[in-house]
Amino acid sequence: MPTSYHAQHALLPDGWANDVTIDVSGAGDIIAVVVGAAPGGAEHLTGPVMPGLPNAHSHAFQRAMAGLAEGGGDFWGWRSLMYRFLDRLEPDDVGAIAAQVYLEMLKAGYTAVGEFHYLHHDHRGVPYADPAEMAHRVIGGARRVGIGMTLLPVLYSHGGFGGQPPAPEQARLVCDPGRLLGILESLLREHGDDDPNLRFGIAPHSLRAVAPEELAVIIAGTQAIDRMMPVHIHVAEQTGEVDQCLAWCGARPVEWLLSETPIDGRWCLVHATHMTDAETRALAASDAVAGLCPTTEANLGDGLFNLPVYLGAGGKFAIGSDSHVSVSPWEELRWLEYGQRLVHRRRHIAGGEDGVSVGAALVRQALDGGAQALGRPVGRIEMGSRADLLVLDHALATMVDRTGDAISDAAVFSGNRLPVRDVMVGGAWVVRDGRHGAEEAVGAAYRAALARLNA
Ligand code: NGQ
Ligand code: ZN
Numbered sequence: 001m002p003t004s005y006h007a008q009h010a011l012l013p014d015g016w017a018n019d020v021t022i023d024v025s026g027a028g029d030i031i032a033v034v035v036g037a038a039p040g041g042a043e044h045l046t047g048p049v050m051p052g053l054p055n056a057h058s059h060a061f062q063r064a065m066a067g068l069a070e071g072g073g074d075f076w077g078w079r080s081l082m083y084r085f086l087d088r089l090e091p092d093d094v095g096a097i098a099a100q101v102y103l104e105m106l107k108a109g110y111t112a113v114g115e116f117h118y119l120h121h122d123h124r125g126v127p128y129a130d131p132a133e134m135a136h137r138v139i140g141g142a143r144r145v146g147i148g149m150t151l152l153p154v155l156y157s158h159g160g161f162g163g164q165p166p167a168p169e170q171a172r173l174v175c176d177p178g179r180l181l182g183i184l185e186s187l188l189r190e191h192g193d194d195d196p197n198l199r200f201g202i203a204p205h206s207l208r209a210v211a212p213e214e215l216a217v218i219i220a221g222t223q224a225i226d227r228m229m230p231v232h233i234h235v236a237e238q239t240g241e242v243d244q245c246l247a248w249c250g251a252r253p254v255e256w257l258l259s260e261t262p263i264d265g266r267w268c269l270v271h272a273t274h275m276t277d278a279e280t281r282a283l284a285a286s287d288a289v290a291g292l293c294p295t296t297e298a299n300l301g302d303g304l305f306n307l308p309v310y311l312g313a314g315g316k317f318a319i320g321s322d323s324h325v326s327v328s329p330w331e332e333l334r335w336l337e338y339g340q341r342l343v344h345r346r347r348h349i350a351g352g353e354d355g356v357s358v359g360a361a362l363v364r365q366a367l368d369g370g371a372q373a374l375g376r377p378v379g380r381i382e383m384g385s386r387a388d389l390l391v392l393d394h395a396l397a398t399m400v401d402r403t404g405d406a407i408s409d410a411a412v413f414s415g416n417r418l419p420v421r422d423v424m425v426g427g428a429w430v431v432r433d434g435r436h437g438a439e440e441a442v443g444a445a446y447r448a449a450l451a452r453l454n455a
Contacts, residue, residue: 001026003427004042007391009403011050013380015360016404020049024387028196028426033382047394047421048407050363051379052111053329054370056291057232057270057320059116060138061086061094063101064450066325075238075300082323083169085453087123091137093449094119098141100446103436104327105147109420111388112148114268114291114320114374116203116232118156118173120183125171132183132190139191139198145438146430148388150374151187152203152232155180155210155218161248163211173205177217188225196386197426199376201230207245207253212260219261230266230375232291233257237271237302254279263288268318268373273303280306284315289373294335296322304339308349318369330419333362333412359409391422393434 002023010020012033021042023032065085069078089097098115105113115138121127128134135153142149156173159166166174175183180202187200202222204210210218210233222229236242236253245253254275257263263286270291272283283290292305300323310317319332326332337358340349351361371379378386392407393399398414399407411419423431430436 002031004040005045005049006037006039006042007045007049009048009407010381011048011363011408013382016048016407020381022049022381022387022389024427026427028387028428030381030383030385030387045391045422047399048392049381050390050392051367051381051385052388052390052423052425053109053363053366054318054374054379055105055110055113055321055329056268056289056318056370056373057116057293057322058101058113059118059323060098060101060141061089061119062322063104063324063327064097064453066323075302076240078300080169086119086172087169088453089119091128091133093453094134095137095140096445096449098138099144099438099442101324101327102142102147103145103439103442105321106145106423106425106431107420107434107436108328108330108418109390109423110147110321110327110329111390111423111425112150112370112374112376112378113142114150114152114201114230114232115142116152116154116270118154118203118205120153120175121172123172125174127179131179132186135183135187142198145436145442146197146425146428148197148376148378148386148425150199150201150230150376152201152230153180153183153187154203154205155214156205157214158209158211160208161244177214177221180218181221184222185225199230199374201232201375203232206234206241207256208241215261228266228375230268230373232268232270232373234270235272236274237297237300239274239303242274252276252279254283258282258286265372266375270320271297271302271305273297273305275306277306277309280309280315281313284310284313288316289369290315290317291320291373292317292332292336293320293322294332294339295326298335298339299323299325304343307336307340308344311350316369316372317365318373319366328418329366330412331416333359333366337362337412357405357409359412360405362412363408387424387427389424390420392419393421
């Protein structure tokens with residue numbers, strides 16, 4: 001049975017519109033959108049309505065160590081700490097942490113997540129009886145709370161450029177292409193196409209962790225399964241990584257990828273922090289999405305993405321919360337823009353043109369780029385899209401009297417109160433009045449997992 005909703009303000013692909021009726025099928029798809037219609041018998045939505053934001057990059061388990069790595073250390077020191085933390089995680093812990101962080105995502109306005117999943121084996125590096133055990137746990141976490149997911153099993157084979165052996169603390173991550181494709185195939189066999197809120201992709205971790213031959217094998221292997229399968233990779237996040245890449249092959253990481261790999265619209269290059277202007281323009285022209293994670297990139301001291309040149313060349317971006325030092329799309333977007341304003345000492349980097357405000361431009365790009373990166377029909381209120389919707393909180397003082405682009409601007413640029421009141425994923429309400437139905441139970445399981453880990 002379809003359900004009709006009516007919103008006084010709704011964000012459509014070409015901007016905010018008034019008096020919008022949205023029909024949603026029993027399967028959770030938007031089947032009609034009518035502008036300027038009277039509410040009729042439709043259920044009235046009590047605030048401005050917009051598509052839920054895709055979160056293109058997550059390592060769910062890292063949520064449980066947010067704030068625990070501020071005692072010192074650079075990026076690589078943080079990584080050692082993260083590996084020590086990871087070493088104690090059992091499948092139950094991973095499921096509990098994933099459910100908790102995904103629930104927080106929903107309340108913040110993320111309705112889909114790209115889980116860059118590399119924790120495959122037990123603490124000795126031995127595969128579980130079911131090699132996809134850990135993948136099932138993160139999928140279970142997503143289903144428990146009702147967030148959409150693109151699960152990206154990660155290939156991690158080496159400890160550095162040029163096929164260096166992995167370090168002992170990377171044993172839980174390590175796969176060869178055959179084993180990784182085996183995990184992906186078993187997930188596809190089990191889940192197939194029967195869940196419209198779930199899709200699969202693949203993720204070569206980075207050029208540090210995957211050798212060129214291995215990259216070619218998994219790209220060919222996944223192409224044979226699904227020509228449109230999303231491919232995500234970390235790239236050029238730290239200057240040290242750029243230097244190592246130059247020493248290895250004489251080219252910079254993004255430069256190497258663009259010349260040696262068929263980068264196209266299926267790809268999401270995560271971070272891509274350190275690019276020359278030529279690399280930036282070439283990436284924009286490739287049709288790939290840059291997966292930007294401003295709060296994690298700030299936390300880890302990565303550097304700033306070359307946003308003005310990238311956007312000037314028509315580049316697409318998605319946002320991600322990565323290590324989850326923040327779980328808020330609004331904060332990611334705000335800091336994406338603020339970082340640029342601080343170094344360039346001017347305002348309006350992402351937008352402010354064609355009469356579109358910066359907040360509206362940031363939101364639109366994160367919706368479109370995020371949907372592309374996750375390979376799912378989300379991010380748009382239009383026929384054929386999933387009904388992944390946010391009802392914003394018009395009662396917030398910062399939202400009073402806001403219409404049109406000013407709604408997006410208020411959501412991004414007015415502080416730390418989450419502007420989200422209700423959240424729907426695939427036609428089902430998962431958050432109502434700021435509360436998720438499983439909040440207590442998921443929180444209790446999370447606290448129990450942390451107590452176990454810290455014991
Ligand atoms: C990760 N995180 O895979 O979780 C990485 C650290 C690495 C970030 N790059 C590991 N932010 O890059 O080697
Ligand atoms: Zn990452």
